[in-house]
Amino acid sequence: MKLKEMLATAHLPLILESPSPLDKDFIKELEERFSALAEKKIEFETRINPKAEGQYLYLSPEKKINLSISRHWVIQFKEKLSELREEELGGIEDVRTNIKRIIEESEPALSVEDIGETGSVLQVGDGIARVSGLGRVGANEIVRFSGGVFGLAFSLEREEVGCILLGPEEAIEEGSPVTRTGRLLQVPVGEAMVGRIVNALGQPIDGKGAITSGVLLPIEKKAPGVVSRQPVKEPLHTGIKSIDALIPIGRGQRELIIGDRKIGKTALAVDTIINQKNSDIICIYAAIGQKASSVGRVVKVLQERGAIDYTILVAAFPNEQTAFRYLVPYAACAIGEYFMEKGQHALVIYDDLSKHAVAYREMSALLKRPIGREAYPGDIFYIHSRLLERAAKLRDDLGGGSLTAIPIVETMGGDVAAYIPTNIISITDGQIYLESDLFNAGFRPAINVGLSVSRVGGAAQIPAMKKIAGPLRINLAQYHEMATFVKFGAELDAATRAQLARGQRGRELLKQPQYQPMPVEEQVVLIYAVVEGYLDDVPVDRISEFETAFLDFLRESRPEILEGIEKEKDLTPEDEDRLKAAISEFKQTFLQSGEAEALSPEESEEEYVAETD
Secondary structure: OOHHHHHHOOOOOEEEEEOOOOOHHHHHHHHHHHHHHHOOOOOEEEEEOOOOOOOEEEEEOOEEEEOOHHHHHHHHHHHHHHHOOHHHHOOHHHHHHHHHHHHHHOOOOOOEEEOOOEEEEEEEEOOEEEEEOOOOOOOOEEEEOHHHOEEEEEEEOOOOEEEEEOOOHHHOOOOOEEEEEEEEOEEEEOHHHOOOEEOOOOOEOOOOOOOOOOEEEEOOOOOOOHHHEOOOOOEOOOOOHHHHHHOOOEOOOEOEEEEOOOOOHHHHHHHHHHOOOOOOEEEEEEEEOOOHHHHHHHHHHHHHOOOHHHEEEEEEOOOOOHHHHHHHHHHHHHHHHHHHHOOOEEEEEEEOHHHHHHHHHHHHHHOOOOEOHHHOEOOHHHHHHHHHOOOEEEOHHHOOOEEEEEEEEEOOOOOOOOHHHHHHHHHOOEEEEEOHHHHHOOOOOOEOOOOOEEOOHHHHOOHHHHHHHHHHHHHHHHHHHHHHHHHOOOOOOHHHHHHHHHHHHHHHHOOOOOOOOOOHHHHHHHHHHHHOOOOOOOOHHHHHHHHHHHHHHHHHHOHHHHHHHHHHOOOOHHHHHHHHHHHHHHHHHHHHHHHOOOOOHHHHHHHHHHHHO
16 A cells, blocks of 8 residues: 555554654654655644654554654665666776666655554563553554564553563563464363463363363453342342341342451352352352462362362462462353353352552553552453352343352451452452451351351341341341340340340351351251340350250251251241250250259349450
8 A cells, every 4th residue: 555545544643653752843844754654634743752762653543654764765775776777787887877877766665554553561570561652552452472472452541552461481582573463361161161270371280281262251251230130039049047037138139248368258269159058149259369379278188178179269369470369260151151141140259359450550550550449450340340240140041050159358456448449349249257356255157247247138038037037137236236234234034034045145156167067957957046046044154065965956856947948048937846846855965964953034134244355
């Protein structure tokens, strides 16, 4: 295509770039020449680029002209000189004459260069590379460096592109070529990945061989729209009494686990995975910046309890490149979306998004993006919202599949008002708050049921649990409210003492050993016994013993009660009558065993005051 034809479709005004300011008369003369050639008014917009190696005229983002006239003239001169036959040169005078003729006849033609497909490396280091010349590259597009290393076009600037590397930077040299691929990053998905441990690119790292999956999905995808969703109404049981009763999670929900380090956040997530053993849910655990030893412990627990058979682990360790820690949650989400779109159900756990935010901040700092609150980039909210919004419960005509997200966020000193926690609280449908004081006091799991909330609520509970969860919540609220008066030595009447006793026993019942999730039907019978007052005269220090022995009694002597609740999902009047009779029968034997005696109201109050002091 000739220059005249290029100018006919050029983007006006043309961009004139140079390493230093150009003379105004030169610019004016150049505009007149190009206007005459194009037969229309051509104007330039000047731009200073100290890194430019000469003067360039941009006809469009994809095409440019090198205005270094001397370079083009020299090339043309050499070509014409080489065309002369040796006998035509003759003597010295003839040589001078011929060269003079060539100079007079030569008019350097400006060549148009394609600048869209290939560029060069300006700088490389710390897991990122700065690239020039990729005029048409798109955001998150894969680019290929020398040495077979790939990267992602991460920061699109006017003069250059900032890329995050997906391979060793030692193989890349400054000035080496970079090529566009025209593809977005994809990861393998499918049933073949179940039971495996992979990295952020879906490559196996468990030493069990290659994964044969013919399906690839992009790690970044638009979240399902409102019209594609249906309300969250099907429960996802965690096996943890305090969560399933008071802070229920539904399939398709986003529920945050938040708290300080080392107080059981990961344990809650692992318990939830273990509890899906007999369900139809595929679990994906995304370990973001977790130590290999920590991931190894999680794998060991899952293997010992047979949970690895329906779990996929996606891991990026602290010693890996920052890009992998950034990409891990998106890869895990893409793997879960595969099952959702097939009409199946998936649970993805992001452990944890605090480390993910730090990885993004690190990359942004290296790419010289402006910082905002707490030194995080201004778009830190967006990278988490576009991830968590992909959790959904699809309409039945779209398969009815679901993707449930449980992100984990670490706080410092219980500060839930920090930047990242407040961001993710505003994105999710509720939060489970773990408190250090409860953990240090021996209350495990250390869930503060007052600060924790589920915005889905009873819609994500079976009818049997919904009936008894309300009274339990009221009992606990009254217990915590009245506890203040007891500490100040207030006088208590019989009704208040009874409420305190019931709330205290309800609180004690919510304690649960680690890695021992409980089926929902067993939770229902225990909570029913508390809210109906059957445990009011059972000593507090024997509540745990009562729980274990009563469940053994039901499994062996009254299995029809548990089977009825499991089948009907409700506590029918017949089941309730059988449950009342079973509690009364067992309780009489239990209180007589071990020389235990029922407590009087006065003894119950003394015991409570001693504990709170």
